[in-house]
Amino acid sequence: MVEELGKTTEGDLIINVGPQHPATHGVLHLVITLNGETIKNVEPHLGYIHRSIEKMSESLTYRQFIYVTSRMDYLSAHINNHACAMCVEKGLQIEVPERAQVIRVIMDELTRIASHELWWGAMAMDLGALTPFFYAFRERETINEIMEETCGARLTMNYMVPGGVLQDLHPDFQRKVKEFIQLYKRKIHEYDELVTGNIIFQNRMKGVGYLSPEDAVSYGCSGPVTRGSGVSSDIRKHYPYEIYDKLEFDEILETGCDSFARYLVRIREMEQSVRIIEQLIDNIPEGDYQAKTKAVLKLPKGEFYQRVETARGELGVYIVSEGGTTPYRIKYRSPGFSNLSVLNKIATGSKLGDLVAMMGTLDLVIPDIDR
């Protein structure tokens, strides 16, 4: 706090947004310098939910550490686990059965939809519209139930193991997913009617939080944040993993560079995820859901890096192995951390009310930033 006080001129107001604040959706702490309603500086203070997952993983075996990562980005827990499992598989050169790959991709995309649904509701709530939250949860609840049936958990699924998935799909899985797709297609127009087409909403979003393509790349942003600035960055397209290269889906690009562009990217990404699920749900191949692996996994000496596209962007898992049963060093490149770093850049000069909108469109999940 003291340093920030030194930077201000007379008449500036310094407010602490967070760590307990309705708009930060967690324990993000922003120290904001205001001149009237205009933001002069945003200074994130992190660490309120830092659990040292990287350090913890150093003393967990390759089977165990995967499950800690569910708690990083708890909204796309499945995709986090997926990245870790794939990184271990890369080190051990395990061939994952095709059935497991398809299951993993379906689960990933369901998770992505659920995450974007929550984001949509929470972002509308940031802008003062409380109703969309409940509409978002109506669909999200269906996904959570599907997850619960197959994985046994609703949020932190822990369904991935090195070599495949933990158990086979629930017999009802296909029917339920198809029902969900039906429901989604019936209800998606409500999202546009309630929020996207709303004139107040569009005025709040358009031209707000301008992030140029150059800055998006330089600040290390990823996911919908870069794609809203027109930078193609979808890991699933550029560096395909599992069976993504065999699937038909579009990478959504918007060139608005503002909050509204980022909003549209996420809304349209949900449709693409549904498209992917539709291609796969009737074509889940028969076979093993898990490759045969040793009971104790030992990665060979070396470095392994695996990245996936989570709902928030590029998640990288960097494992340095010394040949033991536990990683020597593990680093999670979390998308939220880099996306947060751009906040000061895009928020300076705008109004306090818009900061909330920008944080909404950056889709910050605090445990993902803090790890």
Next chain:
Amino acid sequence: MWSLSQIAGSIHEWLSTTFNPTIALVLEMVIAGVAIIGLFAVLGLVLVIMERKVAAWIQIRLGPNRVGPKGLLQSAADTVKLLVKEGMTPDGADKFLFNLAPFIAMIVAMLLMAPIAFAKDFQFWDLNIGILYVSSISSIMVISILMAGWSSNNKYSLMGAMRSGAQIVSYELSAGLAILTIVVLTGSLQVSEIVQSQANGWWLFKGHIPAIIAFVIFMIAVTAETNRAPFDLAEAESELTAGFHTEYSGMKFALFFLSEYVNVFIVCAIGATLFLGGWMPFHIGNWEAFNHVMDYIPSSIWFFGKTFFLIFLIMWFRWTFPRLRIDQLLNLEWKYLLPISMVNLLLMTALAILGWYF
């Protein structure tokens, strides 16, 4: 036929025959005071449960459904909870102003009830400048909000109060001009006369398009004046946690809460009186039979029906729209609503002079 004015009349008769005139007057005043306080509390309870039920209905959920039948006693239970809660005063707060602010908010809301005609011949105070009285007293509301925001010694509260000050002062103009368009037509500021002038049809229908424009502007302006979404910048919970009442708890918070709802009721009652004929039943020209049937519905039901319809509209706004930003809010008022309502007032004056209304 049963009516509020008959009850009031019989009480008055009984008092004036039993006591001497002075005591009767004092007793009547006491009864009126108790009635206003009672109405204030009942309105608060009813509107809170109504808001929650409307919100639940819009948000595809059930809403309160545990306390009492269909959860109707929920707000009574909430009131008890708020009453027994500790009313905290922050350390750095200006204690006098901090404790005074909610009471000013409440007193303003109560004062505003005086000139409202709840039913035929049933009004606390039919003063000859009733509408002017309402618009001037309602401006005092902003003082209580500023007072609360300033004395809390909290940056969020201060910002909420400043926003609210800018907002209410601006939107008062549009609301005032919208009211004036009807005053131009009736030629009177007295509430009873305004209602009486709508005996053959409501101003919303008689006043052509200018009246409709004035009605729309009035509804927007009063939504802003009562600090309700999409104009709830003063308490924008996602930006300012709770705005000007961040530091309030217990009964002091409840008073702000109650006065907000009572204010909503009052502005809707004024809207109903000006544009929808107050307690006047719905009449169509020479349709004697139809008009006769309409007259059978008690006037108090007409009044409350119209008022609650407008309240429902305002609640509908709240649960549908996102919030405006402060500069957009002021732009809307100064660049759009104010010029439109000025031109509209001129148009209405011309109509009134030429007699081109029904």
Next chain:
Amino acid sequence: MQNEELKTIITELLPAAAFEEGGEWLNVQVEAADLLAFAGQLRNRPDLNFDYLFCLTCVDWKTHLTMVYHLRSTQYKHHLVLKVKLNRDQPDVETLSAIWRTAEFLEREVYEMFGVNFLNHPDLRLLILPDGWEGKNPMRKDFEDPINMIKL
């Protein structure tokens, strides 16, 4: 661009660079003194154009620290892993935040977790750890904290 081509260009740019075999991408080991100039060339040379620093971290090898920079070009889609060995007792290295803005935040994290001192960093302060943590670097291998137990 393939790893072999990258290798030739990099050898031209910096003859002192040492390559590490194995691993998915080309690993280049450079001296801390060469880092800033070399990284600038990687970023600005049009045929390399490493514009995306997607991972910046540090590994504590008990004898020394190694800074690891994962770079990629959004244009050519080639990758490079840059490694810098640092003295464990006095880990000084130039900041790359002027070249890749994302390094500013990532370096602050490495600064508090590993105690690496980034020279000329615009804002080298604690980001995640609470005030008063300077000097203790939780991600180093010899860090022990009996109260806030991290190891499982």
